[in-house]
Amino acid sequence: MPLIECFDVGGTSIRGAIIENENILVKKTIPSVSGNFSALISVIQQLSHEIRGLAKKETVDGTIIGLPGPIRGNVLLNSGPLGITSSVSLGPLLQAFPNLVKIENDLKLAVHAEFFRGQGNGLDSFYLLAISTGMGTGLVWNKKIVSGTMGEFGHVVLDAKPAAIPCVLPHRGCWFAYSSGKGIEMQSSHSSKDVFLLAKNGDEKSKKIIAAARAANAHGIGNMLNVFAVQKIIIMGSLGLSQFEEIIPTEQEIQPFTLHPIPPIVPSLLGDDVGLWGAYYFGVEAKKE
Ligand SMILES: [Zn+2]
Numbered sequence: 001m002p003l004i005e006c007f008d009v010g011g012t013s014i015r016g017a018i019i020e021n022e023n024i025l026v027k028k029t030i031p032s033v034s035g036n037f038s039a040l041i042s043v044i045q046q047l048s049h050e051i052r053g054l055a056k057k058e059t060v061d062g063t064i065i066g067l068p069g070p071i072r073g074n075v076l077l078n079s080g081p082l083g084i085t086s087s088v089s090l091g092p093l094l095q096a097f098p099n100l101v102k103i104e105n106d107l108k109l110a111v112h113a114e115f116f117r118g119q120g121n122g123l124d125s126f127y128l129l130a131i132s133t134g135m136g137t138g139l140v141w142n143k144k145i146v147s148g149t150m151g152e153f154g155h156v157v158l159d160a161k162p163a164a165i166p167c168v169l170p171h172r173g174c175w176f177a178y179s180s181g182k183g184i185e186m187q188s189s190h191s192s193k194d195v196f197l198l199a200k201n202g203d204e205k206s207k208k209i210i211a212a213a214r215a216a217n218a219h220g221i222g223n224m225l226n227v228f229a230v231q232k233i234i235i236m237g238s239l240g241l242s243q244f245e246e247i248i249p250t251e252q253e254i255q256p257f258t259l260h261p262i263p264p265i266v267p268s269l270l271g272d273d274v275g276l277w278g279a280y281y282f283g284v285e286a287k288k289e
Pocket residue numbers: 154155156167168169171174175176177
């Protein structure tokens with residue numbers, strides 16, 4: 001039975017676990033390291049030493065590490081949450097672990113968790129839509145997890161007028177600019193959390209920003225369904241989960257934007273362990289190759 005060492009590396013914390021045969025033997029969370037990749041590697045190595053010791057497992061069948069950023073081959077292109085602005089080689093991190101070791105984008109791992117254990121279990125197709133500081137999507141189609149460079153629906157432009165609101169990338173009016181945490185902050189002088197609080201207290205500008213975010217979500221989800229008519233859409237990410245009722249549109253709101261049926265739109269139920277479970281199932285699949 002596979003014994004997988006799993007790491008979920010985020011901007012605030014690093015979660016590590018030893019999972020064997022779908023049982024978490026040991027789980028530990030430590031503070032993350034920002035802006036220094038070699039320091040981050042030694043912290044992950046230290047955590048590995050610690051959890052292997054606690055689980056009394058000196059060797060494992062594989063180590064899977066989830067990172068918050070786009071990965072091409074053995075290069076992390078950038079990572080906002082980790083404070084990494086230019087590409088870094090993942091070679092030294094791979095070399096730190098002698099056995100089977102794979103590094104994958106955290107959202108790609110989360111799709112594995114939903115497919116094998118979560119809301120997408122048993123389905124032929126679903127989208128995972130993450131709404132937090134940024135936006136990301138994963139896809140299962142014909143019972144296959146779609147891999148590779150895909151899913152940047154957040155930067156699909158919804159409003160092509162020159163006066164549309166700006167993105168962090170050199171274009172305007174994309175879904176991300178309206179609905180991501182970063183996009184909401186760029187439209188306000190407050191944090192996205194405060195924008196929701198202000199709107200609750202009747203602040204007109206904040207109410208308008210949130211209404212626009214919700215409308216963009218209807219438009220964006222409609223576009224996603226036009227591309228793949230999936231059986232379910234699973235929402236994750238801090239903003240998507242904490243403000244689900246406020247920003248996730250109803251069937252009636254999405255209807256005008258798609259010619260396909262609108263499937264159930266549900267929150268992820270895997271909580272903080274989604275990244276660890278994703279790493280585990282990714283590792284089990286990697287062992288089969
Ligand atoms: Zn954009």
